[in-house]
Amino acid sequence: MISLGIIGDGLHAQALRGHGAPLGSIRLVDTPDRFWRDIAEDTTLTAVLVDLPGEAGFAAILAALKSGKTVISGPAPARTIDDLARLRTATIRGSGTLLPCAELTHGEAARRGLAAIADPAFGKLTSLYIAIRQPRGPGDVLEDLAPEAVAFINAAIPDDFPSVRVNAGALFGGERDSAVILLRSENDVVVTIELAKCLPASLPAPGLGEVEIDAIGTQQAIRITPNDSAVRIHRDDGSDARPWLDAAVLAMLRNVERAASGLPEVAGWLRRAARNRAVLAAIRAAAG
Protein backbone atom coordinates (compact mmCIF):
# COMPACT_ATOMS: atom_id res chain seq x y z
CA MET A 1 0.00 0.00 0.00
CA ILE A 2 1.29 3.48 -0.90
CA SER A 3 0.69 6.15 1.74
CA LEU A 4 0.29 9.51 0.00
CA GLY A 5 0.43 12.86 1.76
CA ILE A 6 -0.66 16.22 0.41
CA ILE A 7 1.29 19.47 0.70
CA GLY A 8 -0.43 22.68 -0.33
CA ASP A 9 -3.94 23.63 -1.29
CA GLY A 10 -3.90 24.19 -5.04
CA LEU A 11 -6.39 22.76 -7.50
CA HIS A 12 -4.67 19.37 -7.65
CA ALA A 13 -4.63 19.09 -3.85
CA GLN A 14 -8.26 20.14 -3.70
CA ALA A 15 -9.22 17.61 -6.34
CA LEU A 16 -7.49 14.81 -4.46
CA ARG A 17 -9.00 15.80 -1.12
CA GLY A 18 -12.46 15.95 -2.61
CA HIS A 19 -12.17 12.73 -4.57
CA GLY A 20 -13.96 10.62 -1.95
CA ALA A 21 -13.47 7.32 -3.70
CA PRO A 22 -11.00 4.44 -3.28
CA LEU A 23 -7.63 5.13 -4.91
CA GLY A 24 -6.59 1.55 -5.56
CA SER A 25 -3.29 0.76 -3.94
CA ILE A 26 -2.93 4.34 -2.67
CA ARG A 27 -4.03 5.33 0.81
CA LEU A 28 -4.56 9.05 1.28
CA VAL A 29 -3.07 10.48 4.49
CA ASP A 30 -4.30 14.03 4.54
CA THR A 31 -3.08 16.25 7.36
CA PRO A 32 -3.77 19.76 6.12
CA ASP A 33 -2.82 21.41 9.42
CA ARG A 34 0.74 20.08 9.47
CA PHE A 35 3.70 22.18 8.33
CA TRP A 36 4.90 21.21 4.86
CA ARG A 37 8.36 20.13 6.05
CA ASP A 38 6.86 17.73 8.59
CA ILE A 39 4.85 16.05 5.81
CA ALA A 40 7.80 16.00 3.42
CA GLU A 41 10.00 14.29 6.00
CA ASP A 42 7.34 11.99 7.46
CA THR A 43 8.87 8.51 7.20
CA THR A 44 5.47 6.83 7.33
CA LEU A 45 4.57 8.33 3.95
CA THR A 46 5.84 6.81 0.72
CA ALA A 47 4.60 9.53 -1.61
CA VAL A 48 3.47 13.17 -1.56
CA LEU A 49 1.65 15.48 -3.90
CA VAL A 50 3.22 18.94 -3.66
CA ASP A 51 0.84 21.67 -4.74
CA LEU A 52 2.52 24.68 -3.21
CA PRO A 53 3.75 27.64 -5.29
CA GLY A 54 7.13 29.35 -5.33
CA GLU A 55 10.23 28.69 -3.25
CA ALA A 56 8.34 26.77 -0.57
CA GLY A 57 7.08 24.39 -3.24
CA PHE A 58 10.62 23.73 -4.49
CA ALA A 59 11.88 23.25 -0.94
CA ALA A 60 9.06 20.79 -0.19
CA ILE A 61 9.85 18.76 -3.32
CA LEU A 62 13.54 18.71 -2.41
CA ALA A 63 12.90 17.63 1.17
CA ALA A 64 10.49 14.87 0.12
CA LEU A 65 12.96 13.52 -2.45
CA LYS A 66 15.75 13.53 0.12
CA SER A 67 13.57 11.42 2.36
CA GLY A 68 13.07 8.90 -0.45
CA LYS A 69 9.50 9.66 -1.45
CA THR A 70 7.79 9.56 -4.78
CA VAL A 71 6.80 13.16 -5.44
CA ILE A 72 4.08 14.49 -7.75
CA SER A 73 4.86 18.08 -8.64
CA GLY A 74 3.62 20.64 -11.13
CA PRO A 75 5.04 20.64 -14.65
CA ALA A 76 7.98 22.91 -13.80
CA PRO A 77 9.47 21.79 -10.46
CA ALA A 78 12.72 23.73 -10.99
CA ARG A 79 13.26 27.17 -12.42
CA THR A 80 17.00 26.87 -13.02
CA ILE A 81 19.52 24.29 -14.14
CA ASP A 82 21.09 24.43 -10.68
CA ASP A 83 17.76 23.68 -9.03
CA LEU A 84 17.15 20.85 -11.47
CA ALA A 85 20.55 19.39 -10.58
CA ARG A 86 19.70 19.63 -6.87
CA LEU A 87 16.50 17.69 -7.48
CA ARG A 88 18.41 15.08 -9.45
CA THR A 89 21.02 14.70 -6.71
CA ALA A 90 18.32 14.45 -4.06
CA THR A 91 16.54 11.81 -6.13
CA ILE A 92 19.67 9.69 -6.50
CA ARG A 93 20.77 10.02 -2.89
CA GLY A 94 17.34 9.61 -1.40
CA SER A 95 16.13 6.95 -3.84
CA GLY A 96 13.01 8.99 -4.43
CA THR A 97 11.20 9.59 -7.71
CA LEU A 98 10.01 12.92 -9.06
CA LEU A 99 6.94 12.92 -11.29
CA PRO A 100 6.44 16.40 -12.79
CA CYS A 101 2.82 16.35 -13.93
CA ALA A 102 1.03 18.87 -16.12
CA GLU A 103 -2.70 18.98 -15.67
CA LEU A 104 -3.07 19.56 -19.38
CA THR A 105 -1.20 16.44 -20.44
CA HIS A 106 -2.90 14.30 -17.80
CA GLY A 107 -6.46 15.44 -18.46
CA GLU A 108 -8.65 13.05 -20.38
CA ALA A 109 -9.25 15.25 -23.42
CA ALA A 110 -5.62 16.25 -23.83
CA ARG A 111 -4.37 12.70 -23.32
CA ARG A 112 -6.70 11.50 -26.02
CA GLY A 113 -5.65 14.41 -28.22
CA LEU A 114 -1.96 13.58 -27.80
CA ALA A 115 -2.70 9.98 -28.71
CA ALA A 116 -4.57 11.14 -31.81
CA ILE A 117 -1.68 13.39 -32.88
CA ALA A 118 0.71 10.44 -32.50
CA ASP A 119 -1.54 8.24 -34.62
CA PRO A 120 -0.20 7.87 -38.21
CA ALA A 121 -3.71 8.66 -39.48
CA PHE A 122 -3.21 12.25 -38.28
CA GLY A 123 -0.42 12.78 -40.80
CA LYS A 124 2.43 15.22 -40.22
CA LEU A 125 1.79 17.94 -37.68
CA THR A 126 2.07 21.33 -39.43
CA SER A 127 0.93 23.74 -36.73
CA LEU A 128 -0.16 23.74 -33.11
CA TYR A 129 -2.14 26.47 -31.36
CA ILE A 130 -2.59 26.59 -27.60
CA ALA A 131 -4.50 29.26 -25.73
CA ILE A 132 -4.72 29.21 -21.94
CA ARG A 133 -6.82 31.96 -20.46
CA GLN A 134 -7.61 32.54 -16.84
CA PRO A 135 -9.57 35.09 -14.84
CA ARG A 136 -7.84 38.38 -14.29
CA GLY A 137 -5.50 38.40 -11.34
CA PRO A 138 -1.93 38.80 -10.16
CA GLY A 139 1.05 36.86 -11.37
CA ASP A 140 3.18 36.25 -14.43
CA VAL A 141 1.73 34.10 -17.21
CA LEU A 142 5.21 32.91 -18.18
CA GLU A 143 5.55 31.47 -14.66
CA ASP A 144 1.98 30.43 -14.01
CA LEU A 145 0.63 29.24 -17.35
CA ALA A 146 3.57 28.59 -19.69
CA PRO A 147 4.68 25.35 -17.94
CA GLU A 148 1.35 23.68 -18.75
CA ALA A 149 1.52 24.75 -22.40
CA VAL A 150 5.17 23.73 -22.76
CA ALA A 151 4.49 20.33 -21.20
CA PHE A 152 1.78 19.70 -23.79
CA ILE A 153 3.96 20.94 -26.65
CA ASN A 154 6.87 18.77 -25.62
CA ALA A 155 4.55 15.80 -25.34
CA ALA A 156 3.25 16.45 -28.87
CA ILE A 157 6.45 17.51 -30.65
CA PRO A 158 9.76 15.72 -30.16
CA ASP A 159 11.82 18.42 -31.88
CA ASP A 160 13.84 21.28 -30.42
CA PHE A 161 12.70 24.84 -30.99
CA PRO A 162 15.52 26.96 -32.40
CA SER A 163 13.25 29.98 -32.85
CA VAL A 164 11.35 31.49 -29.91
CA ARG A 165 9.56 34.86 -30.03
CA VAL A 166 7.54 36.50 -27.30
CA ASN A 167 5.19 39.47 -27.28
CA ALA A 168 4.20 40.01 -23.65
CA GLY A 169 2.79 42.75 -21.52
CA ALA A 170 0.82 43.85 -18.48
CA LEU A 171 -2.54 44.57 -20.08
CA PHE A 172 -5.04 43.95 -17.32
CA GLY A 173 -3.25 45.20 -14.23
CA GLY A 174 -1.23 42.08 -13.54
CA GLU A 175 2.52 41.71 -13.38
CA ARG A 176 2.85 40.14 -16.86
CA ASP A 177 -0.67 38.98 -17.57
CA SER A 178 -0.60 38.43 -21.32
CA ALA A 179 1.77 36.86 -23.81
CA VAL A 180 1.76 35.60 -27.36
CA ILE A 181 4.61 33.17 -28.04
CA LEU A 182 5.73 31.90 -31.44
CA LEU A 183 7.90 28.78 -31.57
CA ARG A 184 9.35 27.16 -34.64
CA SER A 185 10.62 23.60 -34.39
CA GLU A 186 13.62 22.24 -36.21
CA ASN A 187 11.16 20.38 -38.46
CA ASP A 188 9.21 23.56 -39.21
CA VAL A 189 6.19 23.03 -37.02
CA VAL A 190 4.98 26.49 -35.99
CA VAL A 191 3.51 26.66 -32.49
CA THR A 192 1.44 29.64 -31.35
CA ILE A 193 0.79 30.05 -27.63
CA GLU A 194 -1.56 32.63 -26.21
CA LEU A 195 -1.42 32.98 -22.43
CA ALA A 196 -3.56 35.55 -20.69
CA LYS A 197 -5.16 36.37 -17.38
CA CYS A 198 -7.78 38.29 -19.28
CA LEU A 199 -11.18 36.78 -18.55
CA PRO A 200 -13.63 39.28 -17.09
CA ALA A 201 -15.82 38.32 -14.15
CA SER A 202 -18.90 38.50 -16.34
CA LEU A 203 -18.01 35.47 -18.42
CA PRO A 204 -20.45 32.60 -18.01
CA ALA A 205 -18.09 30.52 -15.86
CA PRO A 206 -16.27 33.01 -13.66
CA GLY A 207 -13.36 31.62 -11.73
CA LEU A 208 -12.66 28.96 -14.32
CA GLY A 209 -9.91 29.15 -16.87
CA GLU A 210 -10.16 27.82 -20.39
CA VAL A 211 -7.95 26.01 -22.80
CA GLU A 212 -8.13 25.82 -26.59
CA ILE A 213 -5.83 23.54 -28.55
CA ASP A 214 -5.91 23.23 -32.32
CA ALA A 215 -3.49 20.79 -33.91
CA ILE A 216 -3.44 20.80 -37.70
CA GLY A 217 -1.98 17.80 -39.50
CA THR A 218 -1.65 16.91 -43.15
CA GLN A 219 -4.55 14.45 -42.85
CA GLN A 220 -6.56 15.56 -39.81
CA ALA A 221 -7.15 18.48 -37.51
CA ILE A 222 -7.79 18.05 -33.81
CA ARG A 223 -9.50 20.59 -31.62
CA ILE A 224 -9.30 20.09 -27.87
CA THR A 225 -11.29 22.27 -25.49
CA PRO A 226 -11.04 20.59 -22.09
CA ASN A 227 -13.07 23.31 -20.41
CA ASP A 228 -16.13 21.50 -19.24
CA SER A 229 -14.83 19.45 -16.33
CA ALA A 230 -16.40 21.72 -13.79
CA VAL A 231 -19.45 22.15 -11.64
CA ARG A 232 -21.02 25.51 -12.36
CA ILE A 233 -22.82 27.02 -9.44
CA HIS A 234 -25.32 29.76 -10.17
CA ARG A 235 -26.64 31.95 -7.40
CA ASP A 236 -28.73 35.10 -7.18
CA ASP A 237 -25.56 37.14 -6.68
CA GLY A 238 -23.57 35.54 -9.45
CA SER A 239 -22.03 32.25 -10.35
CA ASP A 240 -18.77 30.41 -10.19
CA ALA A 241 -17.28 27.25 -11.50
CA ARG A 242 -15.40 24.61 -9.56
CA PRO A 243 -13.24 22.41 -11.72
CA TRP A 244 -13.01 18.74 -10.97
CA LEU A 245 -9.74 17.37 -12.08
CA ASP A 246 -10.33 13.75 -11.17
CA ALA A 247 -9.17 12.37 -14.48
CA ALA A 248 -5.98 14.41 -14.50
CA VAL A 249 -5.11 13.82 -10.87
CA LEU A 250 -5.92 10.12 -11.01
CA ALA A 251 -3.69 9.84 -14.07
CA MET A 252 -0.94 11.43 -12.00
CA LEU A 253 -1.55 8.88 -9.24
CA ARG A 254 -1.23 6.05 -11.70
CA ASN A 255 2.30 7.32 -12.30
CA VAL A 256 2.93 6.93 -8.56
CA GLU A 257 1.81 3.32 -8.77
CA ARG A 258 4.06 2.75 -11.79
CA ALA A 259 6.96 4.28 -9.89
CA ALA A 260 6.29 1.97 -6.94
CA SER A 261 6.36 -0.94 -9.35
CA GLY A 262 9.70 0.20 -10.70
CA LEU A 263 8.44 0.47 -14.25
CA PRO A 264 11.09 2.02 -16.46
CA GLU A 265 9.00 4.72 -18.15
CA VAL A 266 9.11 6.97 -15.09
CA ALA A 267 12.89 7.13 -15.34
CA GLY A 268 12.50 9.66 -18.13
CA TRP A 269 11.36 12.46 -15.81
CA LEU A 270 14.73 14.19 -15.77
CA ARG A 271 14.92 14.26 -19.55
CA ARG A 272 11.38 15.62 -19.80
CA ALA A 273 11.94 18.13 -17.02
CA ALA A 274 15.17 19.33 -18.59
CA ARG A 275 13.49 19.73 -21.96
CA ASN A 276 10.57 21.63 -20.47
CA ARG A 277 12.97 23.80 -18.50
CA ALA A 278 15.01 24.57 -21.62
CA VAL A 279 11.97 25.70 -23.59
CA LEU A 280 10.67 27.74 -20.67
CA ALA A 281 14.09 29.35 -20.22
CA ALA A 282 14.15 30.26 -23.92
CA ILE A 283 10.69 31.79 -23.62
CA ARG A 284 11.71 33.82 -20.57
CA ALA A 285 14.88 34.97 -22.31
CA ALA A 286 12.95 36.02 -25.42
CA ALA A 287 10.49 37.95 -23.24
CA GLY A 288 13.38 39.96 -21.82
Place this chain on the structure above:
Amino acid sequence: MDRMGIGLIGCGGIARSAHLPAIAALREHVDLRATADVDAHAAEVAAAPWGAAHSTDHRTVLARPDIAAVIVATPEYLHAEQVSAAAAAGKHVLCEKPLARTLAEADRMIDACAAAGVHLLIGHSRRFTRRYMEIRAAIERGEIGEVRLLRENERRSRGRPQIWWSPAHWTGNPQISGGAPMINAIHETDLLRWFSGQEAESVQAEINVTIAENPGVIDFISLTVRFKGGAIGSAEVLNNTPLGYPAFHQLDIYGTSGAIRARDHDLTGLARFTDAGTEYPAQYEMLLHNLPAYARELAELVDAIRQDRPLVMPPSEARAALAITLAAIRSAHEGRAIEMGELA
Protein backbone atom coordinates in the same frame (compact mmCIF):
# COMPACT_ATOMS: atom_id res chain seq x y z
CA MET B 1 -32.03 58.28 -60.44
CA ASP B 2 -29.85 57.02 -63.27
CA ARG B 3 -28.00 53.86 -62.59
CA MET B 4 -24.26 54.32 -62.20
CA GLY B 5 -22.16 52.71 -64.91
CA ILE B 6 -19.75 50.11 -63.51
CA GLY B 7 -16.83 48.31 -65.11
CA LEU B 8 -15.31 45.07 -63.90
CA ILE B 9 -11.60 44.38 -64.38
CA GLY B 10 -10.78 40.81 -63.49
CA CYS B 11 -13.50 38.16 -63.77
CA GLY B 12 -12.04 35.31 -61.73
CA GLY B 13 -13.09 33.68 -58.49
CA ILE B 14 -13.64 36.74 -56.31
CA ALA B 15 -15.57 38.49 -59.08
CA ARG B 16 -17.86 35.49 -59.56
CA SER B 17 -18.39 34.77 -55.87
CA ALA B 18 -18.59 38.32 -54.53
CA HIS B 19 -18.61 41.27 -56.92
CA LEU B 20 -20.99 40.10 -59.63
CA PRO B 21 -23.59 39.03 -57.03
CA ALA B 22 -23.13 42.39 -55.30
CA ILE B 23 -23.69 44.25 -58.58
CA ALA B 24 -26.82 42.17 -59.12
CA ALA B 25 -28.04 42.96 -55.60
CA LEU B 26 -27.63 46.68 -56.33
CA ARG B 27 -29.09 46.48 -59.83
CA GLU B 28 -31.45 49.38 -59.16
CA HIS B 29 -28.44 51.59 -58.51
CA VAL B 30 -25.68 50.29 -60.75
CA ASP B 31 -25.34 48.86 -64.24
CA LEU B 32 -22.47 46.65 -65.35
CA ARG B 33 -21.45 48.02 -68.73
CA ALA B 34 -18.10 46.41 -69.50
CA THR B 35 -15.84 43.63 -68.29
CA ALA B 36 -12.22 42.71 -68.94
CA ASP B 37 -10.13 39.66 -68.19
CA VAL B 38 -7.10 38.08 -69.78
CA ASP B 39 -9.34 35.02 -70.08
CA ALA B 40 -11.74 36.11 -72.85
CA HIS B 41 -14.29 33.47 -71.90
CA ALA B 42 -14.37 34.63 -68.28
CA ALA B 43 -14.95 38.23 -69.40
CA GLU B 44 -17.72 37.14 -71.75
CA VAL B 45 -19.49 35.01 -69.14
CA ALA B 46 -19.40 37.84 -66.59
CA ALA B 47 -20.76 40.35 -69.10
CA ALA B 48 -23.51 38.19 -70.61
CA PRO B 49 -26.33 38.64 -68.06
CA TRP B 50 -25.97 42.40 -68.37
CA GLY B 51 -25.53 42.62 -72.11
CA ALA B 52 -22.25 44.35 -71.26
CA ALA B 53 -19.21 44.73 -73.47
CA HIS B 54 -16.30 42.42 -72.78
CA SER B 55 -12.62 42.46 -73.60
CA THR B 56 -9.23 41.02 -72.74
CA ASP B 57 -7.81 44.53 -72.27
CA HIS B 58 -8.76 46.56 -69.18
CA ARG B 59 -8.01 49.77 -71.05
CA THR B 60 -11.13 49.31 -73.17
CA VAL B 61 -13.17 49.43 -69.94
CA LEU B 62 -11.38 52.55 -68.75
CA ALA B 63 -11.91 54.32 -72.10
CA ARG B 64 -15.71 54.21 -71.81
CA PRO B 65 -17.30 57.53 -70.84
CA ASP B 66 -20.44 55.83 -69.51
CA ILE B 67 -18.55 54.14 -66.68
CA ALA B 68 -18.08 56.12 -63.47
CA ALA B 69 -16.42 53.45 -61.35
CA VAL B 70 -14.50 50.23 -61.84
CA ILE B 71 -14.06 47.19 -59.67
CA VAL B 72 -10.49 45.91 -59.86
CA ALA B 73 -10.64 42.24 -58.94
CA THR B 74 -7.25 41.09 -60.17
CA PRO B 75 -4.24 39.71 -58.29
CA GLU B 76 -2.30 42.27 -56.30
CA TYR B 77 0.66 42.41 -58.69
CA LEU B 78 -1.62 44.15 -61.21
CA HIS B 79 -3.21 46.67 -58.85
CA ALA B 80 -0.71 49.51 -59.10
CA GLU B 81 -0.83 49.68 -62.89
CA GLN B 82 -4.59 49.18 -63.24
CA VAL B 83 -5.68 51.47 -60.41
CA SER B 84 -3.35 54.24 -61.53
CA ALA B 85 -4.70 53.90 -65.06
CA ALA B 86 -8.27 54.02 -63.76
CA ALA B 87 -7.50 57.19 -61.81
CA ALA B 88 -5.93 58.76 -64.88
CA ALA B 89 -9.13 57.94 -66.75
CA GLY B 90 -11.17 59.66 -64.03
CA LYS B 91 -12.78 56.46 -62.72
CA HIS B 92 -13.57 55.83 -59.06
CA VAL B 93 -12.17 52.50 -57.91
CA LEU B 94 -13.15 49.60 -55.70
CA CYS B 95 -9.98 47.50 -55.61
CA GLU B 96 -9.64 44.07 -54.07
CA LYS B 97 -7.32 43.68 -51.11
CA PRO B 98 -4.44 43.75 -50.62
CA LEU B 99 -4.00 47.32 -51.78
CA ALA B 100 -0.61 46.57 -53.37
CA ARG B 101 2.55 44.51 -53.10
CA THR B 102 4.64 47.27 -51.57
CA LEU B 103 4.14 50.54 -49.72
CA ALA B 104 5.71 52.37 -52.66
CA GLU B 105 3.11 50.92 -55.01
CA ALA B 106 0.39 51.74 -52.49
CA ASP B 107 1.51 55.35 -52.25
CA ARG B 108 1.59 55.63 -56.03
CA MET B 109 -2.00 54.38 -56.25
CA ILE B 110 -3.27 56.58 -53.43
CA ASP B 111 -1.53 59.64 -54.85
CA ALA B 112 -2.88 58.95 -58.35
CA CYS B 113 -6.46 58.73 -57.07
CA ALA B 114 -6.09 61.82 -54.91
CA ALA B 115 -4.63 63.80 -57.81
CA ALA B 116 -7.49 62.71 -60.07
CA GLY B 117 -10.10 63.48 -57.43
CA VAL B 118 -11.54 59.94 -57.47
CA HIS B 119 -12.35 57.61 -54.61
CA LEU B 120 -10.23 54.53 -53.89
CA LEU B 121 -11.97 51.95 -51.73
CA ILE B 122 -10.00 48.81 -50.89
CA GLY B 123 -12.08 45.68 -50.48
CA HIS B 124 -11.58 44.91 -46.81
CA SER B 125 -14.91 43.17 -46.86
CA ARG B 126 -14.82 41.98 -43.24
CA ARG B 127 -15.49 45.56 -42.18
CA PHE B 128 -18.81 45.33 -44.00
CA THR B 129 -20.04 42.14 -42.31
CA ARG B 130 -22.81 42.63 -39.77
CA ARG B 131 -20.90 40.57 -37.25
CA TYR B 132 -17.85 42.80 -37.28
CA MET B 133 -19.77 46.04 -37.80
CA GLU B 134 -21.65 45.28 -34.60
CA ILE B 135 -18.44 44.50 -32.75
CA ARG B 136 -16.79 47.71 -33.84
CA ALA B 137 -19.89 49.67 -32.80
CA ALA B 138 -19.88 48.00 -29.38
CA ILE B 139 -16.22 48.91 -28.90
CA GLU B 140 -16.92 52.50 -29.96
CA ARG B 141 -19.76 52.65 -27.42
CA GLY B 142 -17.22 51.68 -24.77
CA GLU B 143 -18.99 48.48 -23.81
CA ILE B 144 -15.79 46.57 -23.03
CA GLY B 145 -13.63 49.54 -22.10
CA GLU B 146 -10.25 49.97 -23.73
CA VAL B 147 -9.23 47.10 -26.00
CA ARG B 148 -6.13 45.34 -24.66
CA LEU B 149 -5.86 41.85 -26.15
CA LEU B 150 -7.15 40.63 -29.52
CA ARG B 151 -7.03 37.31 -31.32
CA GLU B 152 -8.45 36.75 -34.82
CA ASN B 153 -7.65 33.37 -36.33
CA GLU B 154 -8.64 32.35 -39.84
CA ARG B 155 -8.40 28.67 -40.61
CA ARG B 156 -9.43 27.63 -44.09
CA SER B 157 -9.82 24.15 -45.46
CA ARG B 158 -7.65 22.66 -48.14
CA GLY B 159 -9.24 22.22 -51.53
CA ARG B 160 -10.71 19.01 -52.86
CA PRO B 161 -9.12 19.00 -55.36
CA GLN B 162 -6.39 21.41 -54.32
CA ILE B 163 -6.57 24.30 -56.83
CA TRP B 164 -5.48 27.26 -54.76
CA TRP B 165 -1.80 27.14 -53.84
CA SER B 166 -1.12 24.71 -56.70
CA PRO B 167 1.06 25.63 -59.71
CA ALA B 168 -2.05 25.68 -61.91
CA HIS B 169 -3.51 28.69 -60.05
CA TRP B 170 -2.04 32.16 -59.68
CA THR B 171 -2.12 31.85 -55.87
CA GLY B 172 0.44 29.05 -56.22
CA ASN B 173 2.80 30.99 -58.47
CA PRO B 174 5.68 32.34 -56.36
CA GLN B 175 6.40 34.98 -59.00
CA ILE B 176 3.06 36.77 -58.61
CA SER B 177 1.38 35.54 -55.42
CA GLY B 178 1.90 37.15 -52.03
CA GLY B 179 0.54 34.00 -50.44
CA ALA B 180 -1.47 33.72 -47.25
CA PRO B 181 -0.06 36.89 -45.66
CA MET B 182 -1.30 39.05 -48.52
CA ILE B 183 -4.38 37.12 -49.61
CA ASN B 184 -5.77 36.07 -46.21
CA ALA B 185 -3.93 37.71 -43.32
CA ILE B 186 -4.35 41.22 -44.72
CA HIS B 187 -7.87 40.88 -43.32
CA GLU B 188 -6.54 40.01 -39.89
CA THR B 189 -3.96 42.80 -39.75
CA ASP B 190 -6.68 45.25 -40.77
CA LEU B 191 -9.12 43.92 -38.18
CA LEU B 192 -6.60 43.88 -35.33
CA ARG B 193 -5.80 47.52 -36.04
CA TRP B 194 -9.44 48.51 -36.60
CA PHE B 195 -10.75 46.87 -33.44
CA SER B 196 -7.84 48.03 -31.28
CA GLY B 197 -8.13 51.60 -32.49
CA GLN B 198 -4.36 51.81 -32.22
CA GLU B 199 -1.42 52.04 -34.61
CA ALA B 200 1.04 49.17 -34.73
CA GLU B 201 4.41 49.56 -33.06
CA SER B 202 6.12 46.24 -33.87
CA VAL B 203 5.34 42.88 -35.44
CA GLN B 204 6.66 39.32 -35.08
CA ALA B 205 5.69 36.37 -37.25
CA GLU B 206 6.42 32.87 -38.44
CA ILE B 207 5.49 31.63 -41.90
CA ASN B 208 5.30 28.19 -43.46
CA VAL B 209 4.43 26.11 -46.50
CA THR B 210 2.12 23.32 -45.41
CA ILE B 211 0.20 22.11 -48.47
CA ALA B 212 1.72 19.25 -50.43
CA GLU B 213 0.76 20.61 -53.86
CA ASN B 214 2.15 24.06 -53.06
CA PRO B 215 5.38 24.86 -54.98
CA GLY B 216 6.62 27.21 -52.27
CA VAL B 217 4.18 30.05 -51.73
CA ILE B 218 3.54 30.94 -48.07
CA ASP B 219 0.24 29.32 -47.10
CA PHE B 220 0.54 29.72 -43.31
CA ILE B 221 1.35 32.67 -41.07
CA SER B 222 1.15 33.23 -37.35
CA LEU B 223 1.76 36.81 -36.30
CA THR B 224 1.61 39.01 -33.24
CA VAL B 225 1.40 42.79 -33.16
CA ARG B 226 2.29 45.19 -30.38
CA PHE B 227 0.27 48.38 -30.65
CA LYS B 228 1.39 51.84 -29.58
CA GLY B 229 -1.37 52.05 -27.01
CA GLY B 230 -0.09 48.86 -25.36
CA ALA B 231 -2.60 46.38 -26.82
CA ILE B 232 -1.39 43.03 -28.15
CA GLY B 233 -2.95 41.32 -31.15
CA SER B 234 -2.38 37.94 -32.75
CA ALA B 235 -3.58 35.94 -35.73
CA GLU B 236 -2.97 32.44 -36.95
CA VAL B 237 -3.95 32.10 -40.60
CA LEU B 238 -3.78 28.79 -42.41
CA ASN B 239 -5.27 27.02 -45.40
CA ASN B 240 -4.89 23.32 -44.72
CA THR B 241 -7.62 22.14 -42.38
CA PRO B 242 -9.59 19.08 -43.44
CA LEU B 243 -13.04 19.81 -44.84
CA GLY B 244 -14.61 18.61 -41.62
CA TYR B 245 -12.95 21.27 -39.46
CA PRO B 246 -15.86 23.29 -38.15
CA ALA B 247 -14.72 26.87 -38.41
CA PHE B 248 -13.05 29.64 -40.28
CA HIS B 249 -12.94 32.47 -37.78
CA GLN B 250 -12.12 32.80 -34.10
CA LEU B 251 -12.27 36.34 -32.79
CA ASP B 252 -11.67 37.20 -29.14
CA ILE B 253 -11.34 40.77 -27.90
CA TYR B 254 -10.59 41.49 -24.24
CA GLY B 255 -11.02 45.00 -22.93
CA THR B 256 -10.47 46.64 -19.60
CA SER B 257 -14.09 46.09 -18.60
CA GLY B 258 -15.36 43.20 -20.68
CA ALA B 259 -14.83 40.89 -23.62
CA ILE B 260 -16.31 40.16 -27.01
CA ARG B 261 -16.12 36.79 -28.69
CA ALA B 262 -17.26 35.79 -32.13
CA ARG B 263 -16.13 32.24 -32.74
CA ASP B 264 -17.53 30.12 -35.50
CA HIS B 265 -17.08 27.13 -33.18
CA ASP B 266 -19.72 28.43 -30.85
CA LEU B 267 -22.31 28.52 -33.66
CA THR B 268 -23.51 31.81 -32.28
CA GLY B 269 -22.33 34.70 -34.34
CA LEU B 270 -21.62 37.05 -31.49
CA ALA B 271 -21.57 36.94 -27.71
CA ARG B 272 -20.85 40.04 -25.65
CA PHE B 273 -19.78 39.91 -22.01
CA THR B 274 -20.03 43.12 -20.04
CA ASP B 275 -20.42 44.08 -16.42
CA ALA B 276 -24.15 43.95 -17.05
CA GLY B 277 -24.05 40.31 -18.07
CA THR B 278 -23.95 38.27 -21.25
CA GLU B 279 -25.73 39.23 -24.45
CA TYR B 280 -26.26 37.34 -27.68
CA PRO B 281 -27.53 40.24 -29.77
CA ALA B 282 -28.14 38.36 -32.99
CA GLN B 283 -27.29 35.36 -35.05
CA TYR B 284 -25.03 36.72 -37.73
CA GLU B 285 -23.82 35.13 -40.91
CA MET B 286 -21.53 32.19 -40.21
CA LEU B 287 -19.55 32.73 -43.35
CA LEU B 288 -17.97 36.15 -43.47
CA HIS B 289 -17.52 35.90 -47.24
CA ASN B 290 -21.16 36.72 -47.87
CA LEU B 291 -23.29 38.68 -50.31
CA PRO B 292 -24.56 41.37 -47.92
CA ALA B 293 -21.00 42.33 -47.02
CA TYR B 294 -19.94 42.76 -50.64
CA ALA B 295 -23.17 44.60 -51.47
CA ARG B 296 -22.56 47.00 -48.56
CA GLU B 297 -18.98 47.48 -49.74
CA LEU B 298 -20.06 48.43 -53.26
CA ALA B 299 -22.91 50.57 -51.92
CA GLU B 300 -20.39 52.48 -49.83
CA LEU B 301 -18.47 53.48 -52.95
CA VAL B 302 -21.62 54.37 -54.89
CA ASP B 303 -23.04 56.43 -52.03
CA ALA B 304 -19.74 58.24 -51.43
CA ILE B 305 -19.58 59.17 -55.12
CA ARG B 306 -23.19 60.35 -55.25
CA GLN B 307 -23.06 62.20 -51.96
CA ASP B 308 -19.60 63.57 -52.66
CA ARG B 309 -18.46 62.53 -49.20
CA PRO B 310 -15.34 60.78 -47.88
CA LEU B 311 -15.27 57.00 -47.74
CA VAL B 312 -15.79 55.37 -44.35
CA MET B 313 -12.53 53.54 -44.99
CA PRO B 314 -9.98 55.80 -46.70
CA PRO B 315 -7.12 54.04 -48.52
CA SER B 316 -4.69 55.12 -45.81
CA GLU B 317 -6.37 52.48 -43.60
CA ALA B 318 -5.63 49.78 -46.15
CA ARG B 319 -2.07 51.05 -46.40
CA ALA B 320 -1.68 50.67 -42.63
CA ALA B 321 -2.89 47.06 -42.81
CA LEU B 322 -0.49 46.44 -45.68
CA ALA B 323 2.38 47.87 -43.64
CA ILE B 324 1.66 45.48 -40.75
CA THR B 325 1.46 42.54 -43.15
CA LEU B 326 4.72 43.46 -44.86
CA ALA B 327 6.37 43.84 -41.45
CA ALA B 328 5.12 40.36 -40.51
CA ILE B 329 6.60 38.81 -43.66
CA ARG B 330 9.88 40.56 -43.05
CA SER B 331 9.89 39.47 -39.41
CA ALA B 332 9.46 35.86 -40.45
CA HIS B 333 12.28 36.06 -43.00
CA GLU B 334 14.69 37.90 -40.71
CA GLY B 335 13.80 36.08 -37.49
CA ARG B 336 13.31 39.20 -35.40
CA ALA B 337 10.72 41.75 -34.37
CA ILE B 338 10.19 44.49 -36.93
CA GLU B 339 9.54 48.01 -35.69
CA MET B 340 7.02 49.75 -37.91
CA GLY B 341 9.37 52.70 -38.24
CA GLU B 342 11.75 50.47 -40.19
CA LEU B 343 9.27 50.35 -43.07
CA ALA B 344 9.06 54.09 -43.57
